[in-house]
Amino acid sequence: MSFVGEANGLVGLLGKTWNLLHDRLDPVRAQAKRLIEAFEAYGVARQQIPRLLPADLKLPNAAFSTPDKLKDKLTSELLDWAAEHLAIRRSWLDLVDSHPHLVHDHYKSPAHYREWFSGRLKQAPNVPRWLSIWKPVGQEIPNGQGPLCLVYEETSQCLDGAELTRYWLLSDHWSIHHAPCLENLLAVMAIARSLGISVLGSNLPLSELQQLEAGSKLLPDVAKHRRGAWHPEDLIDPLLGNDPEWRQALWCGALSYLAKDGMDISALEAGASTEEGRASS
Structure with a gap:
């Protein structure tokens, strides 16, 4: 030098x-x-x-x-x-908290997610919204390694035609290889779909997800590093002829969490159909 x-x-x-x-x-x-x-x-x-x-x-x-x-x-x-x-x-x-984001983690208590989603729908009824599932690039469920981050997003109009996206974290140090985390993921997705909330999947560099969980990087800065999509809803509605036993086991676990909180999956699915019908009319 x-x-x-x-x-x-x-x-x-x-x-x-x-x-x-x-x-x-x-x-x-x-x-x-x-x-x-x-x-x-x-x-x-x-x-x-x-x-x-x-x-x-x-x-x-x-x-x-x-x-x-x-x-x-x-x-x-x-x-x-x-x-x-x-x-x-x-x-x-105020510089007294190391994590910048609001975290609403209701691990093993999916009913609280339904309450939270319903609250957002009432507070902001007319904005695009979706539930994003972030996992590390190259890591697959259920045998991969690394964080599993549930991120709720709402987009609204800002200045001069631009949009502002707000983010909420709905998980706290979940892992893609931990079965209870995956069962809870499926339960949360079922609830989101029943309320008409789309579910999207994104792959991100491991280092970005680690910084997000540590609170050292803001969600919009992390979101810029999304690298390709995946389809988390396949974990609930598998492709014809592609339904491995591990997926069936995760879905049974999700149903158990939903039932424990007094939620009937058939009622949730009926609610999802009703929301889809309203959207198409």
Whole structure:
């Protein structure tokens, strides 16, 4: 490495060290920085943020140009609004929580998922929505290795024709080789389908899913690394002539969880048919 290269590397390292120290010494500035960077991760440029603010929180564009300019105008009300608007944890914006995302993990209690999905349908009745199942690239159910992430997504109109997607995590350190996790996956998918919520599958690099579970990367940044689709609904409705015993065992386990919570699969399937009929009419 040349002297110039070494010098530039040292300057960069010193700059990063100073920024970390600055954030630690000035937590309000760090909050402002985190808020700006969160909106940018969700596709909203910092100069666009004022256009989204409710009337009682209006601030000039210049306030969001740098963390130093925003920090003196930062209020609890602004942080509350930002957390609600992006569906992220308020405590993460306060720098007291290491995980940015809202997690609604009802492992082995599928009825709670039905309640949660129903709540979202009431709160946002007219937006595109789907349940995404993320697994590592090259890893297959049930013998693969790595995380299994259930991600609920809602997309709404944002600025200038662009869309804003909000994300919720519906799993917490599930694994694609752990049978109870897979049984719960099938139960959640059955519930989602009964409510007219589409189920999609995506493959992502293992490192991205690990960072997501660790809370070190925001969901929209992870979503950019999707590499190809797979079809999780085949686990409920297998292709003709392709129904291995392991799938049947997982489906029996899912039915047991549903029955334990007082849910009848025939009623769920009838509900799914009704929703499909409404959609096509």
